[in-house]
Amino acid sequence: MATRGDSADEPAQAGDYDYQSDDVDRPGMVDDLAQLIDGDVRFDDYSRQLYATDASAYEMTPIGVVIPTSTADVAAVIEYCAEREIPVLPRGGGTSLAGQTVNEAVVLDFSKEMTDVLEMDPDARRARAQPGVKLGDLNRELAPHGLKFAPDPAWGDKSVLGGAIGNNSTGSHSLKYGKTDAYVEEVEVVLADGTVTTFGEVSLSDLRARADPDGDLEARFYAEVNRIVEEEADEVREQYPDLKRNVSGYNLDRLVDEAETGSVNLARLLAGSEGTLAVITAATVSLEPVPETKAIGLLTYDDLLDAMSDVAPILEHDPAAVEVMDDVLLDLARDTSEFADVVGMLPENTDSVLLVEFYADSDEAGRQKVADLIADRVPGDDAEADPSADAADRTDAPPRARAAMEAHDAETREKFWKMRKAGLPILLGRTSDAKHIAFIEDTAIPAENLPDYVADFQEILEDHDTFASYYAHAGPGVLHIRPLINTKTVEGIEQMESIADAATDLVVKYDGSVSGEHGDGRARTQWNRKLYGDRLWQAFRDLKTAVDPDWLLNPGNICGDMDMTENLRFDPDYEFDAGFDSVLEWDNENGMQGMVELCHGCGGCRGPQETTGGVMCPTYRASQEEITATRGRANLLRQAMSGDLDQEAADVEFMHEVLDLCIGCKGCSKDCPSEVDLAKLKAEVTHEHHQRHGSSLRDRLFANIDALNAVGSALAPLSNWLAKVPGARTVMEKTVGIASERSLPEFHRESLVDWFESRGGAQVSAAEADHRVLLFPDTYTTYNAPDAGKAAVRVLEAANVHVGIPDDVTGSGRPPFSKGFLDQAREQARTNVDALAPRVDDGWDVVVVEPSDAVMLQSDYRDLLDGDDVDAVAANTYGVMEYLDTFRLDEALATDAPAETLTYHGHCHQKSTRKDHHAVGVLRRAGYGVDPLDSGCCGMAGSFGYEAEHYSMSQAIGDVLFGQVDESDGDRLVAPGASCRTQLGDEYDEKPPTPVEALASALD
């Protein structure tokens, strides 16, 4: 493998970017706090708006944001705020769905700096960590010890430990593991007055000894807990539903259960308290062994009620998880490119599926469990059931499933799970005003009551003239139900509250809870009184008052006077005005506005490369700053276009602070489960920005890189020599802002087109060829990397393809498109479509070597132009490896690849259009070993990495990739993208070849 330069020792840091706006609220308070703590204090408009939302339907602008670095910081902020009666809100990943992570308060964001695993004791199966550590990262550190933090909320790679405790989170495997409260042993907390203390297990006698209703906050807390244990136990037993999963209200059922053993654990009482009782600054948690293996049976049903009726008998098979997806969700999944293939494998007319997962000690045992399940639940399908299995493996219930699929290998299991876990965001892909909002989305019902509950719920929805999808954790009875509602209308708001009211009655009727997973927040607090009755409602309030007398910690949640219809993100007063007319084609409902309003805040774009993979969002991964995540950008864009920000999106400051660092990698357009396309939105806003404020010389130069490359090539080798003259790079940086650290691309005197002509054009005649291909002369391949183009010609001709290079096309338009010169990009697109479409009609295919140009023709042209000719060109354009793979042309090639493994880094634009896998298949068939990296963007992103002020961000993004390359055991790197090869070439001692060059070199 290529050797890495000196920088390998020092991880690159994203530079000192200004992530804040100029307008700062309460500057005096900012100064005070900044003197008190080491962390950042951010009360500017951007920061406040960034933290005004979470993954819920709510929006409230906080007072300000603090990013603490230590317990001392947290204590100082809380003490300062307590003295002035200012509310405080602790926050992790901000992935809560009920609105408990937005408030008019000072937000403490733990997810940036307080992220360490502090101690690990594998023998005792315990770990101690700061609250901001992501569960995925915690589990990655535990994995070598065969241990894990067992509760597995679906978004655990983006959400943090503090949030898991705050919400008492759990996941699909709660049947096995229960909720977070079962694993919290001890917490270090800061109380509402700034006192730092520790809560953990305490005997009832100690509890009484330390209780004092007139003492300090801690003593008052002990006193109130003791009172609840002594006076409210019967009421708690009477009112709390008998469920594995209930997170409504405070965790009093666990408290009174524990009290029977002679001690209680106050850390566990904090589980599910949603930041209202104390702020956690460290937590000790117990751990579970990672199961040896898993196996999945996916049962399909003709009807949702059949599936619901099947849950109880399935539970008798002792599964680790039983998850449901209904027809609404399956239909939506079928329409996404990511899940269409899995859904396509289900039998026709499948209405619902149950995903049943088993843990097992061996693969064989896992297979047997699935076989037993299928034999029991699918009529007539008992072929593989263990003949020796006793009757206990069969239930008495009539089988109701129609068919079954199995997953035993990790890849298929992961795909099934991914489809299930992305369920909620898929639903939220609607760009209409009506959205599937969260407000009764996680009711919990005993499994035996599910069929009746679902039938009654359907009636409620029909009565309210709407519909919803049912999915999630059927095993423990937690159904995610999100009715389609337009909260921009008064009727929609009334509809929402009325459904919630009726649903609460239903939940009470069926011994359930209004929240089995996501907590109370702004959506459910209002219903806790109905659920638990007046007496326990008062007990909640007394507990809160004892430890937080002025109600300063996340006030209102769980037992406050909350109205679920207030502070909604979209309400009847919401107004949208982008400030300009869009110039791109938007084929989704509500056009650009629909896309601007699409992000629902799930935080999927905050997942690390190591645990989440994919491309989205490289700038967040490099900086850990909310404003550099797709969510941050999308939120601010919507707020700028709806008047929440005192700025327009096309303003200079907004462009500079909010959109400038988006590298246009398109990762979000694929990896965001709702396919929020920030790159396209940025192109629109940048275009408008140019109209209003003009453009820089550098932007114009990069937009016209085609012409510059042609000149550079004509003047080579002089142009190359000039670029290497000592001091030339410094001059470039000072004059046009091109980073002096960067090497400039070399120009070739003989362009690809010159070479092609000089060899006499095509070597395979059209008459003899199997295919006819127009090799699109993209600018980089033509002038800077003709070897890649020559390799493409060589390989295509070896596969009996007639190749021509069109002379009536121009640059693809990618550079002006990504720089926001959309008129110019459209003009170039028009020229190319006019030139190519007639020949495509005539049976020619178009092949492009450079991935970003290929994707321009395949995808972005449809954003610029409308028409059948555009669609025809898009549909018949291929990347070179994609072409070989699609038509299996490589199978006819005689290859003799060296015995080596290629480490393959795909281009992010190809990943966004799901086309980067083609190269891997072709190279493998040619005889290479291939290690395809699950990598993101390389950080160069066209011109981005060349721009002086972006250099450090580019390097920090690249660093993630370099780490993956270093870990790969490949012998040699290959990468199709010009930018990626420049970035990798600058970091390693040689520039990697393109896959087509590797393939050409393997030709006999």
Ligand SMILES: Cc1cc2nc3c(=O)[nH]c(=O)nc-3n(C[C@H](O)[C@H](O)[C@H](O)COP(=O)(O)OP(=O)(O)OC[C@H]3O[C@@H](n4cnc5c(N)ncnc54)[C@H](O)[C@@H]3O)c2cc1C
């Ligand atoms: C797509 C999607 C899927 C989800 N799937 C699941 C699931 O399977 N299971 C599940 O349980 N949840 C799920 N959730 C909800 C949410 O992700 C979890 O509840 C998660 O654990 C919240 O973690 P967070 O870091 O985002 O916390 P946040 O949302 O930031 O905070 C959650 C609560 O904890 C409090 N809090 C945060 N830090 C502290 C602290 N240091 N001290 C005291 N209180 C604190 C906050 O004030 C808030 O009330 C899902 C959400 C989404 C968007």
Ligand code: SF4
């Ligand atoms: S951009 Fe997509 S992934 Fe990120 S928060 Fe919004 S919806 Fe979720």
Ligand code: SF4
């Ligand atoms: S285009 Fe790339 S950098 Fe920009 S928001 Fe999307 S994922 Fe992030």
